[in-house]
Amino acid sequence: MTLNTDSLAAVLARRDWENPGVTQLNRLEMHPPFCSWRNADDARNNQTSRQLRSLNGAWKFAWFASPESVPDSWRLNDLAQADIITVPSNWQMDGYDAPIYSNITYPFPVNPPYVPAENPTGCYSLTFNVDDSDLNGDRTRIIFDGVNSAFHLWCNGRWIGYGQDSRLPSEFDLSDVLVKGENRLAVMVLRWSDGSYLEDQDMWRMSGIFPRCLPAA
Numbered sequence: 624m625t626l627n628t629d630s631l632a633a634v635l636a637r638r639d640w641e642n643p644g645v646t647q648l649n650r651l652e653m654h655p656p657f658c659s660w661r662n663a664d665d666a667r668n669n670q671t672s673r674q675l676r677s678l679n680g681a682w683k684f685a686w687f688a689s690p691e692s693v694p695d696s697w698r699l700n701d702l703a704q705a706d707i708i709t710v711p712s713n714w715q716m717d718g719y720d721a722p723i724y725s726n727i728t729y730p731f732p733v734n735p736p737y738v739p740a741e742n743p744t745g746c747y748s749l750t751f752n753v754d755d756s757d758l759n760g761d762r763t764r765i766i767f768d769g770v771n772s773a774f775h776l777w778c779n780g781r782w783i784g785y786g787q788d789s790r791l792p793s794e795f796d797l798s799d800v801l802v803k804g805e806n807r808l809a810v811m812v813l814r815w816s817d818g819s820y821l822e823d824q825d826m827w828r829m830s831g832i833f834p835r836c837l838p839a840a
Contacts, residue, residue: 629782631695631811639785640773640816643736649784651764651794678765678808682832683748684708686719690744690813697746698777698809705748713771713829714745720814723828729820730828736817743814745831750807763801765808767793768834773816777809787818 639645660666683705687693694702708717715722720743723730731739757763767774771789775782778800786793800806814830 629698629777629780631693631698634775634782634785634811635690639775640742640787640813640818641736641738643817645785646787646818647785647793649795650786651796653791653794656792678749678751679710681707682710684714684717684719685746686714687744687746689740689742690811691740693744693746693811697748698782698811699780699807701748702746705746708747708831710747710749711768711831711833713831713833715829715831719743719745720830724826725823725828726825727823729823731815731819733820735820738815738817738819743830745812745814747810747812747832748807750805753801753803753806755803758801758803762796762798764794765797767832770810770812770832771830772814772819772822774810774812774832779806787816789818789822 639648683701684707685693685697685702685705696702708714713722714720765776765778767786769790770786770793773785773787773789774793775785776795777783778797779802781800783797783800784793784795786795810832812830812832814828
């Protein structure tokens with residue numbers, strides 16, 4: 624599925640995070656997380672595959688009280704008010720929003736599939752470089768091991784896709800949008816989605832890109 628426009632307004636109009644029929648858009652087919660190594664020594668030492676490149680580290684980050692508060696310019700350029708946040712992490716542990724501990728009580732008004740209009744939103748962005756070896760004709764994917772609770776992804780201003788299932792990986796194909804040199808990822812993470820009704824366990828409710836994030840050839 625593709626959008627007619629890459630704009631943030633088009634994404635907001637659909638409200639995928641309140642549609643039980645949508646748990647992903649453009650996400651690659653899920654699969655067992657098998658790993659491969661070039662030789663036995665690399666396997667014994669659990670050396671990272673040369674086909675994987677970690678994007679963990681310092682990302683630009685801006686927090687908003689709702690997705691409607693995010694300016695469309697963000698998907699193209701970093702915002703002046705953006706801070707630095709470490710990926711992986713939960714933004715509540717960096718002083719944005721508040722962590723919530725709950726057992727059997729939902730932390731928001733129960734009206735499925737809807738979530739509060741005040742839906743804390745974290746806007747992450749990262750600029751990284753790609754060289755000829757990354758554009759050798761192979762497909763290049765980005766892997767998010769987990770994002771809570773829902774997110775939209777852009778690369779170089781182009782809308783790529785949407786994912787929920789916060790404890791499961793989401794992979795997207797970036798091959799058609801990557802260019803040699805500088806590239807920019809923009810990830811809009813929403814604290815609440817219709818999936819939050821299912822993820823109602825005895826736990827801390829925190830948000831963000833919390834495991835690794837990496838592209839794979």
